[in-house]
Amino acid sequence: MAMKGQLLKFGLLPVVLAVGVAVAISRGLPAAHSAPGDGSIPQGARLYQLACMSCHGPDGNGRGLAPVPGMAAPALDRLDLNVWTEARLAAVIRSGSPPMPAFGAVLPGDAIHNLALYVRSLQTAPKRAR
Amino acid sequence: MTRREALVWLGTMSGSLLLTSPVRALSRLRPVRAFIPRLRAVQISDIHHGYRGVGNPDPAASVDRALALVKRLRPDVLLVSGDLIEADRAARVRERRLHEVWERLTALGIPLLAVPGEQDALMDRGSLWKQVVGPLHFHEEVRGVHVIGLDNVSRGYLLGSPERRWLFNVLDGIPQDSPVLMMAHAPLAWFYPPWNWYTYDGPAAATLLKRFPHHLFIHGHVHQVLTDAVAGIGGLGARAVSFAYPLPDRQQPVPLRPLPMPDQNRNDGLGVRLIEFSERFRVTDHVLVEPVILGARTD
Helix, strand or coil, X not given: CHHHHHHHHHHHHHHHHHHHHXXXXXXXXXXXXCCCCXXXXXXXXXXXXXXXXXXXXXXXXXCXXXXXXXXXXXXXCCXXXXXXXXXXXXXXXXXXECCECXXXXXXXXXXXXXXXXXXXXXXXXXXXXX | CCHHHHHHHHHHHHHHHHHHHHHHHHHHCCCCCCCCCCEEEEEEXXXXXXXXXXXXXXXXXXHHHHHHHHHHHCCCEEEECCCCECCCXXXXXXXXXXXXXXXXXXXXXXXXXXXXXXXHHCCCCCHHHHHHCCCCCEEEEECXXXXXXXXXXXXXXXXXXXXXXXXXHHHHCCCCCCCEEEEECCCCCCCEHHHCECCCCHHHHHHHHHHXXXXXXXXXXXXXXXXXXXXXEEEEECCCCCCCCCCCCCCCCCCCCCCCCCHHHCCCCCEEEEEEECCCEEEEEXXXXXXXXXXXXXC
């Protein structure tokens, strides 16, 4: 009986250990496919170059084309990140605000999410304290 | 053979060659078929009514000259490819300008088909355009040619899925051998996004034209004659009536600014386009400048 217990203890132990190690590893490594909500700043950067840079300028510096005379698009590199949350940015990108286009007409949700992440990554001014 | 006989022989041979050569040459010529257009349309673009700047010190004179040329060309329909006005922050200024220019065009007495430019429609998503001009996108048949106008500016440089669906349904109902003339303000191709010379979902729209052997896509926005292509469909940008733009330099990006118009060469770079259809489309770009006659006396 004692031998059976020993066998059980030592037989299951490697299994338990293996499972434990697997769980630990999976939490440390990036998933093979991004989980919903992760987003991609490089993807956002590419979209920014195509759809946003013409008006908001390179790196969001505000030195772009005025889509309408006298109405330059604002710079995006001095945002208060406590005010301009990812959700708020995504809402503006999706719905637009004339003369800013409503990109929700052509961009899916994950693309808008990536754009919002990229814009937040452009910030050069120190964040305001809460 | 005497010398006289030789000369006669030589003369006869030469004469025969001379006479038969042109006959042989003529027999190789194909008969020229007259191009009798079924449809004559003129495209006028980018009037930018209200513009003041170095691009044109007297834009009103350019519009007068352009409209006089349109009347001389006597089209069946006048196609207006957007930016009728120079936009302004104030809605009442935009409204006045659009009314003024639309009344001017209507007074020509030529049927009009117009698409908005971003100057006309971006500020209010096309609300003023719909009141003054009409629908933002349309399909009309003019003398057997299907003319389709797209709105790729009122919500940004894009069409969006509702308009793409509408376009698909329109084209689906057109017989394949019918001529299709499609018009928009901005190019459908991603010609140069840093200057907003593109339509985000333009390629998806352009590809719908592929099944029509007789098609033509024309646009404005670029203020010059310019050819572009997307999804195997060519596009033709048109000269403006207001001011000219440079071509973008992809190696040295610079901000987009009108080309300054020299005093001694007014209307340089401006023009209108004649489009004719008879079994195929034929496009002729007309310029607004006075023709320069080489060697003309100036005293």
